[in-house]
Amino acid sequence: MGSVAAAPATPYARRLLALLGRFAPHPLPHTLVLRPVVLRDFPGFEGITGEALWAALAALERAGLLRPASPGSRVPLLHLTRPSAPAPGRPPTSAPGRAAAEASEILQVSEISQSSDTVGISEVSALGSGEGAGEGAALRDAARALLVRAADALGDPGRAPAWPLWCALAPHVFAVLIAEAEGPRSPEIAPDGAAVRRGLDPGVVRAVPRCLRGLNAAGRYRVAESRARACLAVLEDALGPAAPEAVAVRGEIAAALAGRGMWVDAEAAYWGILDAGTRPPGDPDALTVRRGIAGTLAGQGKHGAAEDMYRAILEDHLRMLGPEHPATLAVLRGEAAALAGQGRYEEAEQAFREVWHTELLTVGPSHPDALATYHGVVSAMSGQERYEEAEAAFRRLLGERGAVLGPDHPDTLATRFELALVILLLGRAEEARAEIRAVLAARIDVLGACHPLVEATRAHLP
Template sequence: MAQPAESTFPQRQTDAASARVPRPARPVRPGPPPGPRVTVSVAGDGRAWGDWIADRLERHGLRAPLHHWDPPAAMELRAALAGLTLSGGRVLLVFSAGYFQPGVRTGREWDAALAAVTAAHPGRFAAVSVTDPGNLPRGATALGPAQLTEAGAHHAERLLLRRLGLPDTPAPGTGGPRFPLDAPDVWGGVPRRNPRFTGRAALLARIHRRLAGSVRGAAVCTLLGMAGVGKTQLAAEYVHRFATEYDVVWWIAAGTGEEARRQLAGLATELGIRSGTGTAERLRAVMDALRRGEPYHRWLLVLDGADDPEAVAGLLPSGSGHVLITSRNRSWDTYNTLLLPVPVLDRPESIAFVRRRAPRLDAAEAGRLAAALEDLPLLLDQTAGWLNDSDMSVGSYLRLLEGGIGDARTVVAEDFPMTFAAAWTALLDRIAETAPDAGELLRLCAVLAPGTVPVTLLGRIRGDFAPLTGDPRRLQDALRLLARYSVVDAMETADGTEITGVHLHRMVRLLVREGVPAPERERYERAVRGALAAADPGRPDDPADWPAYAALLPHLLPSGALEADPEETARPVLNCLRYAYLAGIQDTGLALARRADRTWRLLLPEDHPRRLDLLHAHANLLRATGQYAACEELDRAALERLLGRRSTPDSDILRAATALAADLRGLARLQEALELSRYVLDGSRQTFGEGDARTLAAQNNTAVSLRLLGAYDEALDLDLRTLRARRRLLGPGHPWTLYSELHYATDLRLTGRTEAALELQERTVRSHHRVLGADHPQSLRAGHGLALCRRGAGQGERARQGMERLLERAVRLLGRRDPLTLMTAAGFCCLERESGDPERALATAELTYTGYRELLGPAHPYTVGSDANHALALLAAGDRAAALGSLSRALLAMEAAVGPSHPWALDLAHNTRSTEADLPPYQLRDFEPLTI
């Protein structure tokens, strides 16, 4: 389905979002009566500074609530800063590197916002800096922030007090948060802080909350996730961010049990413990000291990369301290630890992370890269780093990536211990050696599409793999092992007894796939293609089976279904194309159809039945996106070729003629379309019989041609007969029956039977939502018809609101240039002109006219009609001269397109005469595009 364009139809003006109001993040210290208020605004990476500053200010009798600075990227920076003043008092900005949201906000944005807000609130803002002065935007420098990192605690406190205009005598007393530049007494093995660390604020807060809130002896938290998801980086950031709360921080690389024991035993010297020289003796002494909390009771132990719980579980000390573990092994949940899954980055976090790593990329490019790499931090870091140092575009890189992971270069980031491929290869080799079933299943998943794979599909795979995939228990055991090592994410039933689907990250899939030799890969692909054919329900017209096709379609290309013998794979391919057309996902279907056309041209003769089936499916998808000229070229050639070889109409000829008639309707060659529609209807009655579904489809199409020509009464009679027949044959809830209801309701409205049309339209909208869902294109058409019926019934404002919601949905789902979006926009601009904002109506009318002109050309009646609607919007805005000129021009063009007696031309003539006579606008008639 098309993605919405960056620019869209005009939105109604609303008040700006209210700024976030600061809230105290910690209780005020007990002491003297509260004095003046100073809100301390601090970002996550400056949290320790915020605690220390608030404590110092409270010791001097001020109220100093902390405000966590993390405004959404979509929030205007000026509004967010102004929101800090809403709670009263002064505001102290604690400038850290993360405060400026690098990768999200630009220096220019900060300069403008700070200048505007400080000017609007003189004397309210002060600032201190805890980062390198080179990181400060010019606007921040203009605030004259006190640099707190150049000396010790006493000097920093004096600078802080002076900046706020307070006496600079440090407060007496001890206790309180440690000065952030004072490291814990014992600090060992901790990786340096990653200056590009981005986001994860909620997860860091959750880790802190879990550890701080645990009972003594049970404060053990395991960060669980796949390789490259950022577990080690998250643990390192936690250590740096909360270091002031600990007296001992000891980091252990726990890849093997022996290495972990040796490193933990090394803590003995730092704790001042005198014991034997052997590792075992020193280890026992360290564990005892940590348990007793002597000489330190505030300690943090980090076991990084502890993927073998059995080997290191004995190293978890009890006591008053905290233990943080990073691992890929889910088995840690049996060792009395709290598991915290580490997901990939949120998309806004990914975009910010990429832009910090590669400043030359804009937000859109960063978003495309993040989507392709599925937000995995290690891959984002390595890839963005290489792209920033090269002149390759993101688009070129992504095309390179499609060729395989081996073709896409990455560089090793200094902040990560190993590359993505190296991190995974060791684990995958281990799985292949120790768990052959899991390794085999992983290779089968790699032949399928990236993303979620339903277990029901894996269970259909036979051939060489039948002993594994045909045994549910064996299959579940292999899946659970892959999930245990975070190779896949598993979806389980509510009771956790069965895995129903697995998600394999795109890059892990590529790595596994390319590790299989080409001849061996064909064996896996052949087995998967057999499973896909078995999973095809064979009923793409039935919405009840659409979920099955939605699960089937993504796997056709990766399994080699288009390159294989079409006799083996054509059925699921063609049925998926039919599903894509009916379900309204034309872009997905077109990509598949183009790929199939390229390969089947090489494998099948031109007149092969499968080639004809593919041509029909391809043309349907093109037509649904308004590409009528391209369709007409394909369909006319196919029809002429068939007619040259066969003397009487058969199903292939009638199908090709049906498609060509639809193309002609789209091109506004309406009389030709009607003649061809009648030819198909007569032929269908003779070939299939009066009550056949194909004959009813031909009858429906003939009514469409009649309606477009203005023969509304004839169309109504034919649509009513079709509706009744479809209800009998297909049932009242079938999509084609519902489509007939839409057409019949349109006929009722166009022939003046407004009350009956409204009643039927309200009912069919509910039926569409129930059967197809509110976002299906046919449901959007139903909503469009309902809004027009309400307008005709005098419910103008209700109609306008409904059409506005439909337009927003159509833009989001289909894009701004889709025919259905343009039809909805045409209706909305007329309703907005009558009961809304004339200026907005005018802007929408301009965009609608431009859209139709680009899609259909300047002479198409829909383009001409939207030009006429634009003239009515000009008239409502007070520009009568321009409106009259546009109407006169449009009238001539419409008469040339459809003839002077067509209702569209007659309405335009009426509007032109009324405008010349300066009659009130309510007597004018809007042009209404109809479904082609």
């Protein structure tokens, strides 16, 4: 598209700035959210085109009100910056300064840290006299419609290419849900269902569990758990605990707990979903919960019990979903991991390879599931003391996981750690411990200092 700063000024800039202030104070995935075809339905944006939208963004960036994300960002993001007022009695002396001063009369934007583990929805207030209540409501409606359309257009949150976009979209979706819950509830009986009757937009409600799944898939477990608990309180209050979206959010809380290594709490959370009776045993969502329970047993070191549970639920998966469905293959992968956890490495390698060969044909070699299964293959090779072979395979896998998942994803760090252990077993202690120290630092940053994997990593250092 060329340099943003080279684009001309545009009459849409002021209106667009007011709209951007209606999103949460987080970086915005603008190429996904800001769609002219949706904007045209709202006052002030009639007739807007993609070229005009881009020119408006460029004008705001020239004024110092927007800044793009760093070049290393995995998705295009825009940051809305808080305008700086001139010193008292000193008028602005440049065109960008005048634009910033004018914008400061329209919006005030509070900053919020992306890494925060708590939900904080900052006030974004219209300050100028030019925006009445009706216009403010129209801008909120436009922002909500853009977010819903973006969420509906995004792919499966379980697919790695979509993770950065889901993570960027999530804080904006959560902010809308919480803001709607705090507003007045409509008594109207609308055809869209219970969500509308209780003042919640069905599209926003639908997007919340998907955003949480994207956060969990990307390994942002602490953020996912915190946001999920805040959203769950809203959904259960508005729709009741048995609402499908509320149940789905409870499942994401359990998954986040498992990702954080809180296996006992995760198991209890999964059982709480089943015991509530909101899903019959054969329901696909109930199968997901049962897979989660088996995984928590393995996480607690109860590998025999995990193997038994995986075998017990395999028949339902085969009957309902078929032998090549990703969920069925996840059960078989979990069963293979349970075998490895019991030291039955030859059986485990064979089981992992059978799943991997199927995944090569169904989802491809670069899919996160296939990479996870191949990690199991190589780990089982290491368990059989085939260290030279395992080192070469782990190095290849590390490159693939780093490219697909990112270098700091928990799964990438798992491969990096096991590679370091193989190097240690091959007698290259100095090289191995340098790598273990690097993995330890990364795991503390990503997972937190108290995560069991952090303790396991630290245990291999003198």
